[in-house]
Every structure is written in structure tokens, then in C-alpha cells.
Amino acid sequence: MTEYKLMKGNEALAEAAILAGCDAYFGYPITPQSEVLEYLAREMPKHNRIVMQAESEVASINMVYGAAGAGFRAMTSSSSPGISLMQEGISYIAGAELPCLLVNVNRAGPGLGTIQPGQGDYFQSTKGGGHGDYRMIVLAPASVQEMADFVFLGFDLADQYRNPVLILSDGAIGQMMEKVKFKPYTRPQTDKSSWATTGKPKTRGRNYITSLHIQPEKMEEHNKHLEEKFRKIRENEVRFEEINTSDADYLFVAYGLSARICQKAMDIARQKGIKAGLLRPITLYPYPYQRLNELASQVKMLLSVELNSGQMVEDVRLAVNGKRPVEFYGRMGGMMPTPEEIVHHLETLIQYHHVN
Amino acid sequence: MSTDLHELPVTNVEPALVCGKQEDEYEVVYHKPATMVDTAMHYCPGCAHSLVHKLIMEVVEELDIQDKTVGVAPVGCSVFAYDYMDIDMSEAAHGRACAVATGIKRLMPEKYVFTYQGDGDLAAIGIAETLHAINRGENILIVFMNNAVYGMTSGQMAPTTLPGMHTTTSPDGRDVSFYGAPIKVSELMANLPGAFFVTRQAVNNPNAVRRTKKALLNAFKYQQLHKGTCIVEIIGNCPSNWKMTPVEAAKFIDEEMVKTFPLGDIKIPAAEDLKIF
Numbered sequence: 230m231t232e233y234k235l236m237k238g239n240e241a242l243a244e245a246a247i248l249a250g251c252d253a254y255f256g257y258p259i260t261p262q263s264e265v266l267e268y269l270a271r272e273m274p275k276h277n278r279i280v281m282q283a284e285s286e287v288a289s290i291n292m293v294y295g296a297a298g299a300g301f302r303a304m305t306s307s308s309s310p311g312i313s314l315m316q317e318g319i320s321y322i323a324g325a326e327l328p329c330l331l332v333n334v335n336r337a338g339p340g341l342g343t344i345q346p347g348q349g350d351y352f353q354s355t356k357g358g359g360h361g362d363y364r365m366i367v368l369a370p371a372s373v374q375e376m377a378d379f380v381f382l383g384f385d386l387a388d389q390y391r392n393p394v395l396i397l398s399d400g401a402i403g404q405m406m407e408k409v410k411f412k413p414y415t416r417p418q419t420d421k422s423s424w425a426t427t428g429k430p431k432t433r434g435r436n437y438i439t440s441l442h443i444q445p446e447k448m449e450e451h452n453k454h455l456e457e458k459f460r461k462i463r464e465n466e467v468r469f470e471e472i473n474t475s476d477a478d479y480l481f482v483a484y485g486l487s488a489r490i491c492q493k494a495m496d497i498a499r500q501k502g503i504k505a506g507l508l509r510p511i512t513l514y515p516y517p518y519q520r521l522n523e524l525a526s527q528v529k530m531l532l533s534v535e536l537n538s539g540q541m542v543e544d545v546r547l548a549v550n551g552k553r554p555v556e557f558y559g560r561m562g563g564m565m566p567t568p569e570e571i572v573h574h575l576e577t578l579i580q581y582h583h584v585n
Numbered sequence: 586m587s588t589d590l591h592e593l594p595v596t597n598v599e600p601a602l603v604c605g606k607q608e609d610e611y612e613v614v615y616h617k618p619a620t621m622v623d624t625a626m627h628y629c630p631g632c633a634h635s636l637v638h639k640l641i642m643e644v645v646e647e648l649d650i651q652d653k654t655v656g657v658a659p660v661g662c663s664v665f666a667y668d669y670m671d672i673d674m675s676e677a678a679h680g681r682a683c684a685v686a687t688g689i690k691r692l693m694p695e696k697y698v699f700t701y702q703g704d705g706d707l708a709a710i711g712i713a714e715t716l717h718a719i720n721r722g723e724n725i726l727i728v729f730m731n732n733a734v735y736g737m738t739s740g741q742m743a744p745t746t747l748p749g750m751h752t753t754t755s756p757d758g759r760d761v762s763f764y765g766a767p768i769k770v771s772e773l774m775a776n777l778p779g780a781f782f783v784t785r786q787a788v789n790n791p792n793a794v795r796r797t798k799k800a801l802l803n804a805f806k807y808q809q810l811h812k813g814t815c816i817v818e819i820i821g822n823c824p825s826n827w828k829m830t831p832v833e834a835a836k837f838i839d840e841e842m843v844k845t846f847p848l849g850d851i852k853i854p855a856a857e858d859l860k861i862f
């Protein structure tokens with residue numbers, strides 16, 4: 230029987246990478262996620278895996294590109310400014326359809342910002358980030374357990390779709406300690422021999438990794454091919470969690486750390502007789518538009534709670550499409566809303582919209 | 586497309602038209618390496634890239650390492666190298682070839698991994714990745730194509746542009762007091778302990794081609810030693826952006842380029858490091 234361990238989010242993620250068969254990790258130190266590199270620098274060599282501190286995030290992401298292109302399970306992790314620096318590489322990886330796992334332990338910005346947790350990278354993560362038409366599958370853990378679980382899921386989805394997968398965490402989930410259980414894992418079989426650059430035997434044509442399609446017709450064809458893949462992802466990979474939605478009049482929509490705060494806010498609201506529920510998107514791309522639209526028919530108002538100035542709320546509005554009022558509450562710069570503060574805001578909005 | 590006669594496959598010569606001999610009466614004195622894709626190249630007439638591609642592929646054929654070789658070609662005129670070299674290859678973002686090659690080689694240390702980088706790529710945008718890869722002593726070969734300009738983007742100034750040289754972004758000639766002097770990257774790279782073999786060659790005449798071929802052959806072989814990075818800089822002709830004929834470009838290398846970039850070995854392996862050969 231697998232046992233619970235007490236671990237930091239970042240370390241649970243690092244341990245999961247080893248258990249998931251990650252062949253190579255390349256990274257550059259940045260708070261609040263340096264533990265990932267530190268943990269793997271200590272543990273990966275014991276498993277004969279490759280771990281390297283690169284000279285920059287630009288180098289890390291391109292090392293990932295090389296290793297993933299050769300068919301290996303490769304990953305990197307960083308925090309906001311470092312992820313910004315990687316965007317060109319991520320775009321190339323998406324263009325060349327290389328499976329790999331990326332982790333952003335989001336801190337508050339813009340600029341150097343602060344090392345405190347934030348969710349200001351929602352747009353960057355879900356709407357492209359780098360140049361060109363591409364999407365990443367974005368997984369948003371809300372616990373140390375999910376920091377571990379999503380590594381296995383992330384690698385598998387990356388292989389399945391030949392697409393980069395991003396775990397979008399934040400400084401609090403990365404740093405906090407909780408119990409975590411590493412479940413037994415069987416790695417799905419994936420055959421990469423038709424495209425990985427491992428050296429060309431006489432028996433096959435050459436494999437090459439590229440995102441370059443200089444002829445407009447070919448470029449459009451490739452874009453269409455990518456879009457078809459993203460359509461499949463949107464169709465099959467939407468994940469979310471619902472709490473108390475069956476009788477809810479008011480719906481909190483929140484992911485990651487904000488979802489945990491909203492869960493407490495929901496309990497307080499219910500004690501006050503306000504029937505609140507929570508929808509927590511687990512995949513931020515693909516986004517649970519459809520489920521939100523269904524719930525919008527049932528509830529009186531939706532409140533998106535985020536650690537930014539209002540980013541995911543745009544997707545909630547797209548989903549609800551004018552059916553109900555969609556409101557936003559956010560704190561920034563590493564400041565956390567208290568559950569009471571959120572409930573107070575909800576009460577004010579109920580008054581304002583006369584929706585009680 | 587190259588118009589160099591040597592590039593034409595032997596089969597293109599119509600035997601009946603030459604001295605009235607039958608095909609089987611000819612001795613084959615030259616053939617294109619089987620590791621080259623049989624296709625027309627997009628390079629300009631007199632361009633060094635096509636010739637150097639062929640030299641690398643000859644080496645791969647002679648060493649019989651096609652199944653163990655992975656190349657990395659970053660953005661630059663030669664980003665299409667994978668259309669011509671019949672080996673597994675990876676495109677890389679501008680400047681990032683050495684990081685990509687690191688990712689490949691660290692996971693497959695027994696493979697032969699080389700990058701093929703222009704001077705803009707290696708000496709400007711990618712100098713950090715290049716120097717750090719060499720400093721780590723990555724067991725890769727860096728083929729450094731120095732044509733003193735940004736070829737692909739049509740002839741802007743590079744960090745290697747000669748003093749006074751006219752380019753589209755230095756229309757009055759490179760002003761050293763404003764932009765500094767051209768970087769001699771190979772000399773800089775040779776200073777790093779991770780560099781095993783550093784040489785600067787050219788391909789503007791038959792002898793130079795032979796020396797370059799030899800340097801490439803050695804550099805590929807040295808990868809078996811796991812002793813560090815090999816760098817073969819090649820002063821490349823870029824007639825189009827130098828606004829010269831191929832012949833003038835070949836002369837320009839001997840008369841001007843070598844003043845700033847003298848040809849020859851810059852760092853050679855110690856004799857005891859080569860004992861197994």
C-alpha cells in the first residue's frame with residue numbers, strides 16, 4: 230500500500246517527475262520554485278537521469294526542445310519572469326509538435342514583481358504566450374497532491390497529443406507542505422520512432438524536427454493540422470471539479486489557490502444561508518466553457534475570483550454569454566483575499582444586482 | 586541553386602556526348618556522397634554553404650556514421666540543411682543551436698551531434714548558449730559558418746563584419762568606434778577549457794576545401810574521445826550580400842577576410858589525448 234508523505238508542492242512535483250520516467254530536466258533557479266531543480270539535482274543522478282542547471286531559461290527550454298526532439302521525456306520548470314523568457318522556445322516546441330512538460334510556479338508581476346504567489350500569468354498560459362497559433366494543455370493544481378498527480382497526467386497528455394503541457398501552479402501551492410501519495414503508475418506505450426532524431430538507420434527516411442514551413446500553402450496546412458489537434462483536445466480533455474453546484478444560486482469560479490480560498494468562502498456563505506457553489510477548472514486550456522454555460526442557466530450570478538486584476542473572468546463571460554451577471558473579485562501583488570472578504574463582496578453584489 | 590559543376594551528379598553527364606565513349610568505359614573519379622539528398626539547393630551561386638554541407642556529408646559517409654549522427658541547424662540561410670543532408674536533423678531557434686545540441690547529446694552521448702551555425706547566430710544572438718556549451722565541454726562539433734554578414738535577412742551587419750565593410754545596416758562601412766571591432770569568436774572560444782579543437786578554415790579554393798574536409802573529419806572523430814567541444818570555423822563566401830561575383834568573393838577572402846580572421850588551427854588537442862587513434 231502506498232503511504233502518505235508530507236512534502237512541499239515543488240518537491241512532490243519533482244519526485245513525481247522521477248516516478249513518471251522523466252529522462253531529463255533542464256532549469257534555471259528562480260523563486261518560488263528553485264526546490265524543483267535542487268531536488269532533482271540531488272535525486273536524478275541516482276536514477277541515471279539527466280539534470281542540468283542551464284545558463285538561462287532560454288537555454289533550458291531549448292535543451293528541452295533538443296531532448297524532446299530526440300524522443301525523451303523532458304521537462305523544465307520556472308516562475309513567471311523565467312517563463313516569459315522561454316516563450317520563443319515554447320512556440321517552436323508547439324510548432325514542431327514536441328511533447329514535453331513545463332511548469333510555471335506563478336509569482337506576482339509584471340516585471341520582476343514579487344516572489345509572492347499570483348495568478349497573473351493566466352493569459353500568457355492559456356492564450357498562446359509566444360508567437361503564432363498554438364495552444365498548450367494547461368493544468369492547474371490546487372494541492373500538493375495535484376502537483377504530483379498532474380506530472381504523470383501532463384507527460385501522458387504531452388505524448389498523446391505531441392504537444393507541450395503546462396502545469397500552472399503558484400508560489401503558495403509550490404511552497405506549502407501537505408500530505409501526498411504517489412499512486413502506482415503505468416506509462417502508456419508511445420512510439421516516437423517515426424519522428425524522433427535518434428540517428429537515421431538505412432531502413433527509414435530521415436527524421437527532422439522543424440517548425441519552418443516557408444510556403445504559405447504548407448504553413449496553412451500545418452496550422453490547420455495543429456488546429457485539428459487543439460479541437461480534439463478541446464473535445465476530450467476538459468477537466469473541472471464542482472462542489473455544491475446542484476442547488477447553488479451563486480457560483481464561484483476559481484482555479485488553483487483561489488479555488489481553495491473560495492471553498493472556505495463557500496462554506497461561510499452557506500452558513501449564512503447563501504447557497505454558494507464552486508466550479509474549479511482543472512484544465513485552463515481546454516476551458517470548461519460548456520459546463521459553465523449550463524450552470525449559468527441554473528444560478529443567479531457567477532463570481533470569478535483570481536489573484537490578478539481579472540483574466541479568467543473573460544473566459545467565464547465567454548462561457549456565460551450574457552445569460553447571467555458575471556462578476557470579478559481579485560487581489561494582486563501576492564496579497565490574498567480572506568474567505569470573509571470574498572463573502573462580503575458576494576453579499577454586496579447580490580444587493581447590487583437584486584438577484585437574491 | 587549552385588552552379589558549381591562539381592555539384593552535378595555524374596549521371597547527369599550524357600556519356601554519348603563526351604568523346605564518343607560508352608558509360609562503362611569511364612572511371613568514376615567523383616561522386617556525390619550517398620548521405621546527400623539528391624535535390625537542387627536553394628543557395629546562391631558561389632555560396633559556401635552548399636560546399637560545406639557536402640563536405641560534412643562526405644565525412645559522415647566515410648566514417649559510416651549516418652545512423653549515429655544528428656545535426657542541428659538554426660535559423661540562417663542554412664536552416665534548410667535538413668532538406669539536403671540525409672541524416673536526422675533538428676531546426677533550432679536563432680542562436681539556440683548549442684542548447685538544442687546539448688539536449689540531444691546529453692541524452693544520447695554515443696551519438697555524433699553537430700551544430701551548423703552562422704556568425705549572426707553564433708556570435709550575436711546565441712553567444713551565451715555557445716560559450717556555455719563549450720565551457721561545459723559538450724562533446725559536440727560546432728560548424729561555424731562565418732560570412733561576416735546576416736545572409737538570410739539579406740546582408741545586415743554581423744558582429745564579425747570587417748571594419749569599414751559596407752552592409753545594409755552599415756551603409757557607410759562598419760564604424761569600429763561606434764560598433765566595436767569584429768569579434769574573433771574562435772579565439773575567444775579556444776580560451777575556454779572545454780574547447781578541445783578549434784580551427785579556422787575556408788572553402789574558397791581546392792586546397793582550402795581539402796583542409797576544411799580534413800578538419801571536419803578529425804572533429805567528427807574526436808567526438809569518440811569525449812574530451813570536449815570541437816569548433817570548425819569556416820570563412821564562408823556570401824557573394825550575394827558582399828555584392829560580388831563568386832570569383833570576386835573567393836578573392837575577397839584571401840585578400841581581406843584573412844586579415845581579421847587568419848586561417849589555421851587555433852587550439853589543437855594534446856598528443857596524449859589522441860593516443861587511441
Ligand SMILES: Cc1ncc(C[n+]2csc(CCOP(=O)(O)OP(=O)(O)O)c2C)c(N)n1
Pocket residue numbers: 660661662663679702703704705706707730732734735736737738743
Ligand atoms: C529571434 C530572431 N531574431 C531575428 C531573426 C531573423 N533572422 C533570421 S536569420 C538571421 C541572421 C542569420 O545570419 P547568420 O547567422 O550569420 O547566418 P547566414 O544566413 O549568414 O548564414 C536573422 C537575424 C529570427 N529568425 N529570430
Ligand code: SF4
Pocket residue numbers: 627628629631632633634662732736737822823824825826
Ligand atoms: S545569401 Fe549568402 S549565405 Fe545565403 S545563400 Fe546566398 S550566398 Fe549563401
Ligand SMILES: [Mg+2]
Pocket residue numbers: 703704705730731732733734735736743
Ligand atoms: Mg552569416
